[in-house]
Amino acid sequence: LGKVIAIANQKGGVGKTTTAINLGTALAAADCRVLLVDMDPQGNASTGLGLAARARERSIYHVLVDQVPMADVIQPSQVPGLSVAPATPDLLGAELELVDKRDRALRLRQALAEVLDRFDVVLFDCPPSLGLLTLNALTAAESVIVPLQCEFFALEGLSHLVRNIERVKRSFNPGLQIGGVILTMHDRRNRLSDMVSEDVRSHFGDLVFSTIVPRNVRVSEAPSHGKPVLLYDWRCSGSQAYVKIAAELLRRRRKA
Amino acid sequence: LGKVIAIANQKGGVGKTTTAINLGTALAAADCRVLLVDMDPQGNASTGLGLAARARERSIYHVLVDQVPMADVIQPSQVPGLSVAPATPDLLGAELELVDKRDRALRLRQALAEVLDRFDVVLFDCPPSLGLLTLNALTAAESVIVPLQCEFFALEGLSHLVRNIERVKRSFNPGLQIGGVILTMHDRRNRLSDMVSEDVRSHFGDLVFSTIVPRNVRVSEAPSHGKPVLLYDWRCSGSQAYVKIAAELLRRRRKA
């Protein structure tokens, strides 16, 4: 699993940002020094951690395009032990602005190197695409955690994602592994949820985290308060699932 | 609203594909000749209409990159009156392959021109990004319908989308309008759903369709049977909502 983990899946709305925010918070609560890098121009991870748009003057855009040092854009969040490198909408232009730069896929990896020793875990929240921003994250990461919504369309995209991870492994990052699959938004009342989770376990076996994140309304309410669900409602089933996932992640790291 | 409509929103998982498939089916049921163009490399709209991956030899990729005539890739679907121009995963490479072509944003509009008179409605299912594929759709469309999930993160992305639509209007397609906003996955038990829908109506007024699509498990089950929910379970609340939305769309077009 390693220290640097990309949270990626090109299928939209599967729980990437929710997993990055809450897994990051749970790991910080377990005394890890965590950096969350928001690689999505939508900036949902930055917002979900309470960073107002005007507090993001320096962002990942400046690190990738202007090669500003990563240390200059990292800021503390309201969660002790969790720092954030925020995203802004101009990140959307990065792909075109870097198109003729030979090192365009390596910018994040290069920038991260100088701050890496300050953190125990680095998480990248990726946008729902397989473009240059996700490529930067996959090239800088040691492993990929794939949130997978328990729905049919999400299952279909998994083989695309695995093919892409293999491609990045061959061309840019031979050490890249799939660190795990997290089943999200599982709905007990919907037999499709069980069908999908059984199907995924039969393909990915032990890579699938044993803890499943249930669909839980408190999880979707928390971002409107600018807080991770672990701070918004510690006791709810969504929070408890992310605490268990963090514990499982730390166990997997120790074993590896 | 016009004849050519892009279903777009860069936020992931908000119901773009579900809306494209089921609005298309409901319009075909109302005797419109409908073309659904799948612009997403994930190919969810093609799968949700029952097109097996091997039946997609010719796809939108060939239209955009090799300039194969659109008529050569259009195929009938299981829904009478609804034709499909399918997508394949190689569409992912189109953005890079077209990067040095001056007319890269106009390829879809040019290709569509030769078949336009054969259809009453053309729908584009867009991927969750604002890259070249969505740009092609916004440049070829007369209006944009924005599916909006009744969740906080989805609300945040709306202003980005509107800014981008304005930009496309200025540089590529002066006639482009926002045709409407459709509220999706509304959950009666979750007060956040009502907060979001009230907020959207206060900003967008009459642009918001009066019919709201409820969260309905039958909608998410239908794609695993390769059918639109209107064919899978006509009576369910999801199907009935899309029938009403189609009727509302046709009324709006007559008035315009």
Ligand SMILES: Nc1ncnc2c1ncn2[C@@H]1O[C@H](COP(=O)(O)OP(=O)(O)OP(=O)(O)O)[C@@H](O)[C@H]1O
């Ligand atoms: N366990 C859960 N229970 C209920 N709602 C959830 C849960 N996890 C995520 N959500 C909600 O579902 C929506 C999609 O989740 P999220 O934004 O984290 O997905 P994403 O994969 O990051 O989306 P994108 O592809 O746009 O980046 C959000 O509104 C979020 O609040």
Ligand SMILES: Nc1ncnc2c1ncn2[C@@H]1O[C@H](COP(=O)(O)OP(=O)(O)OP(=O)(O)O)[C@@H](O)[C@H]1O
């Ligand atoms: N009204 C609804 N009730 C229940 N589930 C729904 C509803 N609408 C869509 N879904 C499910 O939610 C998921 C996301 O919907 P969909 O794939 O249509 O969104 P999208 O915006 O096209 O996603 P992407 O951004 O990846 O293209 C799918 O699994 C779909 O089956």
Ligand SMILES: [Mg+2]
């Ligand atoms: Mg996200």
Ligand SMILES: [Mg+2]
């Ligand atoms: Mg889609």
